[in-house]
Amino acid sequence: MAIDISQFLQTFYEESFEGLDIMESGLLSLDSGSADSEVINDIFRAAHSIKGGSGTFGLNAVANFTHILESLLDEMRDGRRQVTKEGVNLLLESVDCLREMLTAAKENQELDTQRIADVHGRLEAMWGKSEEGASTPVTATDNSNTSTGQNADGWTIKFSPFPYILKTGNEPARMFKELRELGELTVAVNTDKVPDFPELDPDECFLAWTLTLDGNIERAAIEDVFSWIEEDCDLEITPIVSRSESDNQPAANTPAATGAATARTGGSSSSESASIRVGIDKVDSVINLVGELVITQSMLSTTGSAYPMLQAGLAQLERNTRELQEQVMRMRMLPVSFVFNRFPRLVHDISEKLGKKIELKMSGEQTELDKTVIEKVTDPLVHLIRNSLDHGIEMPEDRLAAGKPETGTVWLDAYHKGGNIIIEVRDDGKGIDKAVILEKAIERGLVDANTHLEDNQILDLIFQPGLSTAKEVSDLSGRGVGMDVVRRNMESLGGNVEIRSTMGEGSTLTVRLPLTLAILDGQTIEVGNENYIVPLISIIESTQIKPEMLNYVAGKGETFMLRDEYIPVIRLHEIFESKPRHTDITKGLLVVVEAEGKKTGLFVDDLLGQQQVVIKSLETNYKKVDGVSGATILGDGSIALILDVPGLVRLSQENRTDRLKLSA
Amino acid sequence: MATAASTEAMQLGQDGTLGQDDDGVQFLSFILADEYYGIDILRVQEIKGWTPVTRVPQTPEHMKGVLNLRGTVVPIIDMRMRFSLEEVEYTPLTVVIVMTVKSDSGERLVGIVVDAVSDVLNVGKDDIKPTPDFGDTVSTDFINGLASVDDKMVMLLDADKLFNVEELATEETLEQE
Structure with missing residues (x-):
C-alpha cells in the first residue's frame, strides 16, 4: 500500500523551520556563555527531527548536512567538546544553510551550493579535529570517552518496549533489521511478561529483547535506530569493552552510559512541546461558537432558577463554560517573544559584521498579541532594529570619544498602554541629525526650502518614501525602501509609528498597535x-x-x-x-x-x-x-x-x- | 457564520433554495409605515426578532446600537428614523433584517429594523421601473427602481448605496451637532 507522503511535506517544512528557530535561540543562549546541557539537548533534538524528516522526504542533502551537525552537537552534549564561540558561530551558520536548503526545496529555488559546501566542509573539519583531538578533551566526563566513543568492541542492548509500541506504528523487527546493517546482531527474546493465552491482547507487545551487536559501531548509530521510540520503551545500551580496557574502569562505565540514556529519555518527553497545528479559521469559529454557548447557558440559568434541582448543575455548567471561553480566547494569542526571539541573533550577526559592540535588552516579551498581528509586525520590527544598529549605534571608538560606554545598547520593549500595544525600539546611539534630513528632503523636492518645519515634522520626514540619509548604501539599510514601508505596514494594521530623537543621545521609535483582536x-x-x-x-x-x-x-x-x-x-x-x-x-x-x-x-x-x-x-x-x-x-x-x-x-x-x- | 441558528432566527441560504431565477431577481419585501420596500434576497443573511441592543454614544439617532450576532458586532439601524418617518414602539412583529453591504473596504454586516417582513417577490428584469426624479425633496440615490407586485408599489433598495449614503449622513449629523 503506497502512502502519498507529499501531503505531510508542508507539515515537515513548518516543523523544520520551527526546529531551526529552536536551534538558533538555543545556540544564542549558549553564546552568552551558559553551556547548559538541557539547551544543547533541545538543539540536538531539533536537529535530529530535521534529519529524520528530511531523510523520509528524500532530501538527502539536508539529511547529510544535519547529520554532521548532529554529531558535533552530540559531542557537546556529552561534554566531549567544549562549546566555543567559533563553534557556535559555525553552528549558527549551518542553521542558516539548512534554512536556505529547506526554503530552496520548498519553493523549488536555486541554491547557493558553494556556500553550503563551504560550511559543510568547515563542519567536517571541526568534526575531524575532534576525532584527532580527543587527546585534549575538556570536561570532567572525559573518561566516558571509552564508553560512548567509537572504539567499543560491541554493544549489549536491553530493549523492552512498552505494550502499546505496535499501536504507534513501530515494529521492533524492522529495528533489528536496521541494527543488523550496522554489525553482527544476536537477538535473545525474553518472554517472561507474555500472559496466558486468554489474556493475550494481540495488539500489544509483551516481549523484551536482549541484543548483542558486535563490531566497531558508534553509539549514536544505535541510538539513531531507537530514536523514534525512545519514549516508548526502556532502553539500556551498554558497551562490551575489550578486556584490556575494561580492566581500568569496568564498573564505572555501565552506570554512566545507562544514566545518559535515561536522562535523555526524561528530557525529551518534557520538550516534546505538546502542540498541534490548527487553522486559525477553525479557532475563530470555535471562539464564536463558545460565545453562543455562553449565551445559551445564561438563558438556561434564567429559566432554570425555578427548579432547585437544576441549579447545582447549572452553576457547574456556568463555571465550565466560563473556563472554556477563557481558554478558547487564549488560543489566538501568542506572546510577542515569538517575534522578539529572533532579534538576539540579528543583533549578534549585524554587530559582528559592522564591528560594533551592541547589547540588546528586551522586556515585555510575554505581552500577548494576536497571531495575525504578530506575523505582520515582524518585518517592520526587523527593519527598525537594523536601522538602530546600522545608523544609530556608533563605532566603539566614536562612542568612547563621545564619552559614552563602548558598548551601545538597543532596548526593545513591549507593553500595553492606553488600550494599545506599544513596541519601542530605543538606542543610545548618535541620534538623528535633523539638518541632514531637512537638506535631503529639500534636495529630493519633498519639502519646499522656505517652509518652516517643527522639529518633529522634520523627524517625521524619514517616513517619506525615497529618503535615506545613509551615506553609503549597505546591504543592511539605506536602500530607500524602509521607513515608509514600515509606516505603511503599521497603518495597515491600524497602528502607527512615531519617532523621537535627540542628537548625541539616541532615538526612540514607538510602534503603536491597536487592540483589534487582542x-x-x-x-x-x-x-x-x-x-x-x-x-x-x-x-x-x-x-x-x-x-x-x-x-x-x-x-x-x-x-x-x-x-x-x-x-x-x-x-x-x-x-x-x-x-x-x-x-x-x-x-x-x-x-x-x-x-x-x-x-x-x-x-x-x-x-x-x-x-x-x-x-x-x-x-x-x-x-x-x-x-x-x-x-x-x-x-x-x-x-x-x-x-x-x-x-x-x-x-x-x-x-x-x-x-x-x-x-x- | 450561519452554522448555528438561534431559535428566533430564520435563516435564508445565500446560495441555496431561494436562489435567483434566470429571468428575474428575488427580493425580500418588508413594510415600513405602510410602504413596501424590497432588498435583494441574496444580500439577506438572516431575519430575527428585535432584541435589545447596546447603544453606541456619539452616533446619530437612527443608529440604534450594536448587537452580538454569534460573536460579530453588528450595527443596527432603525429604518423609520433613517427615512425620517414617524417613530413607533417596537412590537413583537418588529424584525431585524441582517444583510451584507459591500463597499470598497470589503463586506460588512448591517441590521435594519423594519415594521415587518412581508414576502419573497419574484421580479422580472423588465418589471423594474426607473425611479422618478423628485428633485431635491426626496433623495432617491439608494433606490434601484420601483416594481409593481399585486398592485402594490415596492421600492427596491440598493443596500450598498443606502449605507454608504448613510455613512455620509452620519458625518454630517455629527458636524451639525
Missing part, C-alpha cells in the same frame, strides 16, 4: 443603565471624593485635588448623553485614568467586575466612534463598549470649549 484586562463600569469597559492598564485608582476636594477652574472646569495634584473630571454621562443615577459628584465614583501622561478622573455611577475581554472592532461592520476603542461580548451575550481613554479626554476638551463658546 485580549484586554478590563474594568466594567456603570453609567446609568449602561456598562462600559475601561482598560485596566489605564486605570490608576478609583476613589470617592468629598465635597472639599472639588474645585472649579473659571467656574466651569471641574477638578479635584488628589494628593497635591489637580485632576480634571470628565462626567461620562455628559459625554455619552446617558441618564446617570448620580449627578452629584460626591455620590458616584471617580475612576482616575492616565492618558498620554495626564491624569483624568472619570465620573461613573459604579464599578462592577474586572474581567478579561476580547476586543472586537466596531470598524468591521460600522465605523470608528470617538471615545470608543472597540466592543466586547460579555458573558451574557450582550455587548459592552470599550472606552478609548485618550479619545475621551480629547472629546471632553472639545465639549468644554464648545460650552465655553456657547456661554460666552
Whole structure:
C-alpha cells in the first residue's frame, strides 16, 4: 500500500523551520556563555527531527548536512567538546544553510551550493579535529570517552518496549533489521511478561529483547535506530569493552552510559512541546461558537432558577463554560517573544559584521498579541532594529570619544498602554541629525526650502518614501525602501509609528498597535443603565471624593485635588448623553485614568467586575466612534463598549470649549 | 457564520433554495409605515426578532446600537428614523433584517429594523421601473427602481448605496451637532 507522503511535506517544512528557530535561540543562549546541557539537548533534538524528516522526504542533502551537525552537537552534549564561540558561530551558520536548503526545496529555488559546501566542509573539519583531538578533551566526563566513543568492541542492548509500541506504528523487527546493517546482531527474546493465552491482547507487545551487536559501531548509530521510540520503551545500551580496557574502569562505565540514556529519555518527553497545528479559521469559529454557548447557558440559568434541582448543575455548567471561553480566547494569542526571539541573533550577526559592540535588552516579551498581528509586525520590527544598529549605534571608538560606554545598547520593549500595544525600539546611539534630513528632503523636492518645519515634522520626514540619509548604501539599510514601508505596514494594521530623537543621545521609535483582536484586562463600569469597559492598564485608582476636594477652574472646569495634584473630571454621562443615577459628584465614583501622561478622573455611577475581554472592532461592520476603542461580548451575550481613554479626554476638551463658546 | 441558528432566527441560504431565477431577481419585501420596500434576497443573511441592543454614544439617532450576532458586532439601524418617518414602539412583529453591504473596504454586516417582513417577490428584469426624479425633496440615490407586485408599489433598495449614503449622513449629523 503506497502512502502519498507529499501531503505531510508542508507539515515537515513548518516543523523544520520551527526546529531551526529552536536551534538558533538555543545556540544564542549558549553564546552568552551558559553551556547548559538541557539547551544543547533541545538543539540536538531539533536537529535530529530535521534529519529524520528530511531523510523520509528524500532530501538527502539536508539529511547529510544535519547529520554532521548532529554529531558535533552530540559531542557537546556529552561534554566531549567544549562549546566555543567559533563553534557556535559555525553552528549558527549551518542553521542558516539548512534554512536556505529547506526554503530552496520548498519553493523549488536555486541554491547557493558553494556556500553550503563551504560550511559543510568547515563542519567536517571541526568534526575531524575532534576525532584527532580527543587527546585534549575538556570536561570532567572525559573518561566516558571509552564508553560512548567509537572504539567499543560491541554493544549489549536491553530493549523492552512498552505494550502499546505496535499501536504507534513501530515494529521492533524492522529495528533489528536496521541494527543488523550496522554489525553482527544476536537477538535473545525474553518472554517472561507474555500472559496466558486468554489474556493475550494481540495488539500489544509483551516481549523484551536482549541484543548483542558486535563490531566497531558508534553509539549514536544505535541510538539513531531507537530514536523514534525512545519514549516508548526502556532502553539500556551498554558497551562490551575489550578486556584490556575494561580492566581500568569496568564498573564505572555501565552506570554512566545507562544514566545518559535515561536522562535523555526524561528530557525529551518534557520538550516534546505538546502542540498541534490548527487553522486559525477553525479557532475563530470555535471562539464564536463558545460565545453562543455562553449565551445559551445564561438563558438556561434564567429559566432554570425555578427548579432547585437544576441549579447545582447549572452553576457547574456556568463555571465550565466560563473556563472554556477563557481558554478558547487564549488560543489566538501568542506572546510577542515569538517575534522578539529572533532579534538576539540579528543583533549578534549585524554587530559582528559592522564591528560594533551592541547589547540588546528586551522586556515585555510575554505581552500577548494576536497571531495575525504578530506575523505582520515582524518585518517592520526587523527593519527598525537594523536601522538602530546600522545608523544609530556608533563605532566603539566614536562612542568612547563621545564619552559614552563602548558598548551601545538597543532596548526593545513591549507593553500595553492606553488600550494599545506599544513596541519601542530605543538606542543610545548618535541620534538623528535633523539638518541632514531637512537638506535631503529639500534636495529630493519633498519639502519646499522656505517652509518652516517643527522639529518633529522634520523627524517625521524619514517616513517619506525615497529618503535615506545613509551615506553609503549597505546591504543592511539605506536602500530607500524602509521607513515608509514600515509606516505603511503599521497603518495597515491600524497602528502607527512615531519617532523621537535627540542628537548625541539616541532615538526612540514607538510602534503603536491597536487592540483589534487582542485580549484586554478590563474594568466594567456603570453609567446609568449602561456598562462600559475601561482598560485596566489605564486605570490608576478609583476613589470617592468629598465635597472639599472639588474645585472649579473659571467656574466651569471641574477638578479635584488628589494628593497635591489637580485632576480634571470628565462626567461620562455628559459625554455619552446617558441618564446617570448620580449627578452629584460626591455620590458616584471617580475612576482616575492616565492618558498620554495626564491624569483624568472619570465620573461613573459604579464599578462592577474586572474581567478579561476580547476586543472586537466596531470598524468591521460600522465605523470608528470617538471615545470608543472597540466592543466586547460579555458573558451574557450582550455587548459592552470599550472606552478609548485618550479619545475621551480629547472629546471632553472639545465639549468644554464648545460650552465655553456657547456661554460666552 | 450561519452554522448555528438561534431559535428566533430564520435563516435564508445565500446560495441555496431561494436562489435567483434566470429571468428575474428575488427580493425580500418588508413594510415600513405602510410602504413596501424590497432588498435583494441574496444580500439577506438572516431575519430575527428585535432584541435589545447596546447603544453606541456619539452616533446619530437612527443608529440604534450594536448587537452580538454569534460573536460579530453588528450595527443596527432603525429604518423609520433613517427615512425620517414617524417613530413607533417596537412590537413583537418588529424584525431585524441582517444583510451584507459591500463597499470598497470589503463586506460588512448591517441590521435594519423594519415594521415587518412581508414576502419573497419574484421580479422580472423588465418589471423594474426607473425611479422618478423628485428633485431635491426626496433623495432617491439608494433606490434601484420601483416594481409593481399585486398592485402594490415596492421600492427596491440598493443596500450598498443606502449605507454608504448613510455613512455620509452620519458625518454630517455629527458636524451639525
